[in-house]
Amino acid sequence: MSAVVPLPAPRQRRPAGPINTRATFRMRFSTMAVVGLRMMFHDKLKMFGTLAGVIFATVLSNQQAGTFLGLIYKNVMFVENAGADVWIVPANTETIQAGKLVSDSNLMAAKVTPGVAEAAPILFGNAVMSLPGGGSQPVTLVGAKAPWVLGGPWNIVQGERELLGRPDTMFFEDSDREYLGNLNLRSVRELNGHNVVAGGFTWGLLPFGPSYAFADFDLARSLLRVDNDQLHFVLVKVAPGADPKDVRSRLQAALTDVKVMTRAEYKSSIVRYVLTKTPIGITFGTSTLFGLVVGLVIVSLSMFSAVVDNVREFGTLKAIGATNTDLAKLLFVQSVTYAVMGTLVGLFLVTRLAEGIRSAKLALQLIPELFIGTSVLMIGLCVFASTLALLRLRKVEPAMVFR
């Protein structure tokens, strides 16, 4: 075998001879990256077609996942915002809804449990408002104790929290005012057969069911016709420095007829309930998957088609010394570039879409974790989609360039 001659200095061409071909991984990668990007941007029509696939998948999956997260938030919003660290609920409770009652002895026991700073009862039930023009509309009635912090209204846009102390005064959902018969401040409505006054409004407190309406505990007891020694939930605020999990364990040990959960545990329970016992999870999961599959197919076919269209160029690359691994690097760079560009455009569009359709009733929850997850998913999807093209490339014979 002949000796390998070192590389010459530029512009001083050495005589013909075997070439030291030991290009580093980085050299070959950067070379293939440049070639891949140039090829990609050269065929703009195909590039935009492929990008459309990524954008479509990004927008659809984020829109569906954002709507799903929005619905999940609707289900957990009360637990999230009620101000309690620990909840005492009827046994076997999985989600938050009007249901069984518990004895007020649980409230008394909670108040004297070490680590508990404050404990307050709430009533939680369905009520029906009679409308002035006839007909009726349901609301989810929440009764809380003064000063109406634990379990009281939040996101108050009109009125003061203290107004709940006035006789027969309630807070309703601002975005439901028309729905509740053009409700205004000081409007009087019949709720469960009893006249109440609108003393204030909240915004965005629309769970999956009827909107939340807040009343003082005693008014709610009267409206829901609950006995004096009964309540729906006990909300516990733990003392500063106390661990909610420790307090929960202590309460559960003392209160055997009820279920005690930390806020996080209750939220998890609700999410699990929504995912496993309602069609929400499967519905949105399917449509999110559909968006991803359609995106995958578009990107796969576009990249495959780009390879088929440029098969002679890939054959040339192979003929002059590029390996299948080099071409895989080229496709990898292309697919990651498609993913990054398409995801950025897709996320911009879905953010604008979310702003456009944002309302109290429908709010897409576009959280940073979703954006990061989508970006990673799209890169994975595009790299996976490029494998179809790579399979085709592996079959390209360098000898084709002589035909």
Added chain:
Amino acid sequence: MNQQVAVDVKNVTKTYGSGATAYTALKGVDFHAEPGEFVMLSGPSGSGKTTLLSILGCVLSPSSGYVGLLGEDISVAKEKDLPRLRLQYVGFVFQAHNLLASLTATENIAMLLRLRGWDQKDAVKEAHHLLDQVDLSDKYHSRPGELSGGQRQRVAIARALAGSPPVILADEPTAALDAHNGLRITEILRELAKEHGHTVVVVTHDNRIFHLGDRIVRIEDGLILKE
């Protein structure tokens, strides 16, 4: 091993397919070329000249026989080693130039130099130098679509010379060109090859350029007929 022989082919056969559909394109070919030699390989369509060129270019492996490039036996090379052998020994000029449409003339050449281990800065300088040598100093940044057929083929020659490989293989380099451009391309290829000692094998039907060859080797029906 003979260090003086750049290309050494002994009793090479190549059969495509198997069984009843098997087709033997080369039936025991002997061929050699010295360093700096400019050899024309001629023959009718289907004679086996492109198959021989593909084997010399480490693009195809022979079915049997010996193929040596500067003494290295490439006939026993595994398929995974062929790309390295191509980079190490061979420069190609294709019939249809086969430049990458998305790259400029400079990038088409520099890309190959990068695969051959040159750093980016030196690769670009060398590409410019090669383009100067083929009279394309004003086309550094032109893409193939902006060049005439003759200019494209000159870029292809510059690419084939990139890094100074010992063997240049040209497949019908004048087929897509008019007589004037075809002659000029062959002259450039010959001048540059002679200047630096490349062994050049040109497959051609074009008898207008035969006079530029040091030897004309005729192949027919898978066999070398005469020189």
